[in-house]
Amino acid sequence: xxxxxxxxGGLVQAGGSLRLSCAASGFTFxxxxxxxxxxxxxxxxxxxxxxxxxxxxxxxxxxxxxxFTISRDNAKNTVYLQMNSLKPEDTAVYYxxxxxxxxxxxxxxxxxxxxxxxxx
Numbered sequence: 186x187x188x189x190x191x192x193x194g195g196l197v198q199a200g201g202s203l204r205l206s207c208a209a210s211g212f213t214f215x216x217x218x219x220x221x222x223x224x225x226x227x228x229x230x231x232x233x234x235x236x237x238x239x240x241x242x243x244x245x246x247x248x249x250x251x252x253f254t255i256s257r258d259n260a261k262n263t264v265y266l267q268m269n270s271l272k273p274e275d276t277a278v279y280y281x282x283x284x285x286x287x288x289x290x291x292x293x294x295x296x297x298x299x300x301x302x303x304x305x
Contacts (some may be wrong), residue, residue, distance in 0.1 A: 187211035187294050189281050194299030195228045197271055201303070205266040207281030207296055215259040217285040217292075222303075223277035229259070233279070234266060249275075271303045 205221070216238055224230040234255035235244045243255050254267040256293040264281055278298040287293045 189273065189283060189294055189296035191279065191281055191296045191299040194279060194301045196302045196304065199271060199273055199303055199305050201271050202269045203267070203271065203283075203301060205268065205279055205299060205301070207264045207266075209264070209283060212283065212285075212292070212294065212298075214262040214283070217243075217283040219255075219257055219264040220282040221255060221264075222280045222282055223275075224280070224298075225274075225277040228277075230280070231252070236264065238285075243276045268301070273303045273305045275301060276303050277301060 188210045191205060193203060195203060195230045215274045218235060218237055220235045221233040222230050222232050233246050233249055236255045236257050241259050245253060252270045257264040259281055271285055278300050281296045283294040
């Protein structure tokens, strides 16, 4: 059974930090590109950060560059999102996403999300 379980969300004051974790199981984690998305109330889900399967390349939304860092530990089947200098506009539900392509078939898995609330 495929599972992505996010944790680490919560309430933090502006300027503070949080580290989100996403624990994966039920698939070959090290073969998948991992993504973090977020969705604020009334807004569309947006890409926050991505990391390649072996962690050699990362990508970030302009709004979080220099403040957020995505990383992964393939031995622990976990991807992280370190969020520093948080702003109220970072308030959203954060989701992790796993994407892989094998034998011409795409596989796409989502976690249930974790709430991040940044107070001003």
